[in-house]
Amino acid sequence: MQIVQQLDPLRSAVDALKASGTLALVPTMGALHEGHLTLVRAARAAATHVAVSIFVNPRQFGPKEDLARYPRQLERDCELLEAEGVGLAWAPDVTAMYPEDYATSVSVTGVSDGLCGDMRPGHFDGVATVVCKLFNQVRPDAALFGEKDWQQLAVIRRMARDLDLVLPRTEAILGVPTVRESDGLALSSRNAYLSAGDRKAAVALPDGMKAAIAAIRAGTPLAAATAKLKADLIAAGFSSVDYAEVRDAVSIAPVAALGEAPARLFVAARIGGTRLIDNMPV
Ligand code: PAF
Numbered sequence: 001m002q003i004v005q006q007l008d009p010l011r012s013a014v015d016a017l018k019a020s021g022t023l024a025l026v027p028t029m030g031a032l033h034e035g036h037l038t039l040v041r042a043a044r045a046a047a048t049h050v051a052v053s054i055f056v057n058p059r060q061f062g063p064k065e066d067l068a069r070y071p072r073q074l075e076r077d078c079e080l081l082e083a084e085g086v087g088l089a090w091a092p093d094v095t096a097m098y099p100e101d102y103a104t105s106v107s108v109t110g111v112s113d114g115l116c117g118d119m120r121p122g123h124f125d126g127v128a129t130v131v132c133k134l135f136n137q138v139r140p141d142a143a144l145f146g147e148k149d150w151q152q153l154a155v156i157r158r159m160a161r162d163l164d165l166v167l168p169r170t171e172a173i174l175g176v177p178t179v180r181e182s183d184g185l186a187l188s189s190r191n192a193y194l195s196a197g198d199r200k201a202a203v204a205l206p207d208g209m210k211a212a213i214a215a216i217r218a219g220t221p222l223a224a225a226t227a228k229l230k231a232d233l234i235a236a237g238f239s240s241v242d243y244a245e246v247r248d249a250v251s252i253a254p255v256a257a258l259g260e261a262p263a264r265l266f267v268a269a270r271i272g273g274t275r276l277i278d279n280m281p282v
Contacts, residue, residue, distance in 0.1 A: 001082045003089045006096055007137065013088050014051070014138055021048025025140035025168075027131060030054040030091075031071035032080050035179040035187035039144045040084045042176045046142045051088040052081050053134050055097060059105075060126030071189055090138060097133065106132045108162070111154045111252045115266050116277065119242045127152055128159045135165060142172040146179075148186050150264060150279045154252050178278070180206065186278045197237075198272035204236030209265055209280050212244075216265075216282055222246045222257060226265075233269050242268035242275070246282055258282065 004010045017023050024047035026039045036052075043050040054077055061067035078089050105125050112124035135143065145153045153175050160170045179187045184206035185199075194202060212229040216222060226244040233241050246255055249262040268277045 017049040022141040024142040031189035053090040057130040148178040193274040201237035
């Protein structure tokens with residue numbers, strides 16, 4: 001596996017891989033876990049070669065967020081990727097991605113509104129900007145993202161469609177189902193911050209979501225089901241709930257009642273200072 005940290009060698013490495021087949025990209029911020037490796041395996045099934053980017057993108061962190069303490073473990077990440085048969089690890093430093101006079105931002109309205117877009121102002125501009133750059137840098141035939149960050153995936157697809165991106169085409173931006181621990185908690189690099197007690201209590205998140213979805217399917221109004229979910233999370237030890245909402249799965253617009261269009265339950269809640277997010281189909 002080639003590990004590349006500057007743009008010029010990246011271009012040569014990408015050219016060499018693309019000369020002998022298709023290329024799939026898995027964008028990550030490192031601190032790889034089984035969820036990322038599942039994306040890598042899906043990428044291997046989608047293309048001849050796999051590239052993984054590892055970049056903790058400062059533009060998607062707010063001033064009071066965990067950029068400084070976000071886990072960084074490049075050496076271990078590269079060992080994991082090598083074992084999965086990845087051909088290229090693209091691990092630029094911040095100045096390779098954003099030179100001193102960097103001035104451009106990609107902003108996707110609509111799908112970025114609400115949920116994490118409201119709770120983390122500027123977050124999706126940072127995500128869309130870096131993913132647009134990663135697409136242009138790596139020119140992948142396909143790109144794979146985890147469905148745990150469902151709103152992020154919707155933002156990236158809309159960006160690719162609106163900007164007529166060629167590589168990857170919008171249809172080749174693939175979502176991979178969330179990987180969960182045996183008790184149902186979605187895998188996340190941030191789970192590493194949880195104390196043993198908080199980790200145990202965190203199972204209330206997927207459990208509460210499943211119960212809320214069962215209640216909605218049995219006829220409970222959305223507002224009542226999400227209000228109960230919030231109360232249950234606080235009772236289980238969560239310190240706050242940023243949101244618990246049912247929204248349209250594609251436009252991410254709020255829905256007042258279930259209709260024909262696919263809808264999902266989205267939740268972000270904090271436990272012991274750690275913010276966990278999850279989403280499930282309703
Ligand atoms: O989901 C992530 O890890 C990041 O938001 C991404 C897509 C790699 C962009 O920095």
